[in-house]
Amino acid sequence: DAGVTQSPTHLIKTRGQQVTLRCSPKSGHDTVSWYQQALGQGPQFIFQYYEEEERQRGNFPDRFSGHQFPNYSSELNVNALLLGDSALYLCASSPDTGGYTFGSGTRLTVV
């Protein structure tokens, strides 16, 4: 049974560019959450999607946006990249009753 799959695993972008990260949830999970983990820090909640709608949002600017598709997969988009956006981006999926499975993450480097 595949767990949470994230792509790409690594990427490098230039300041000011836009980036899209992708996440396929674990089979049977309908809720997807995104977290940003800066170096040496714990993961910080970005937002959560359920039934294709943003259900909850953390303290991140509007440059961070997302989408959930009918098959429950999700995308995280970041516009106007800043150097400070360099981080490991983690996707977590869960059934609506709770419990969280994390992917291996996408390492984003902004130069």
Added chain:
Amino acid sequence: AQSVTQPDIHITVSEGASLELRCNYSYGATPYLFWYVQSPGQGLQLLLKYFSGDTLVQGIKGFEAEFKRSQSSFNLRKPSVHWSDAAEYFCAVGPPRGSTLGRLYFGRGTQLTVWP
């Protein structure tokens, strides 16, 4: 406000020694409590979780954690550490089971170094 405190940023133990990683939380209701482990450049692996019932929870890799409501703590323990346990450990709290708002709050992590 919800928060998680891991007071120890870095812990070093000898292989075979016992280990205790501390976690204190602040949450409005009895939360879901978790411990995750992260190896360098990797995602988060769940070690164990607690919601209700027996306050001593057994997890994978020989880890256990004890929930103490009066102290708002959920400390992680292992009787005998192996070199492969070297990693970063995160404590997290989430909403009660069944809540529709499922975000997790993480501590800043404890880096574990194991001496041979």
